[in-house]
Amino acid sequence: MDIDPVTGGTLPLDSQQLGTVAANSSHIILFKWGSLTTLNNPPWESTFSLSFTQMGTPSVTIFALVNWDVAFSTRSFFTQQVEMLIEHVAQTYLTSTDIVIRTGQYFCCTYDINPQLKRKYSRLRIQYFSQYLVDEFNARFGKERRIIIWDVG
Secondary structure (H helix, E strand, O other), rough: OEEEOOOOOOEEEEOOOOEEOOOOOOOOOOOOOOOOOOOOOOOOOOOOHHHHHHHOOOOEEEEOOHHHHHHHHOOHHHHHHHHHHHHHHHHHHHOOOEEEEEEOOOOOOOOOOOOOOOOOOOHHHHHHHHHHHHHHHHHHHHHOOOOEEEEOO
């Protein structure tokens, strides 16, 4: 998400050219992942790059994770992926970029019909994964940038 309501910014016109966003308007970039799970194709870490900021420094970035992680991942895998994500964030976004962490909610995922995925979902897993994510982002970035918790649980 890239919002610069004071000075404006840039937006993609096509894959090669950038246009301008007028002052006092919002510029939003959305990138959809299936959380940090292995269900992403291509894998989330291969798509996380400096290209996220090629159109300017975002004021805010929102990470809405946990739901698919709880449903289709293990605690061990999730904690490893969160560490990788935090390093990518540290390398990609300036400290002036606020971070919003959206916690998991108590419903998720339409993959119940696929028995191969073996969905694992419970209130306590959501609480654990959400709290782990918040704690790790606060531990890494809490002193150098603003962390906002969007608690939807």
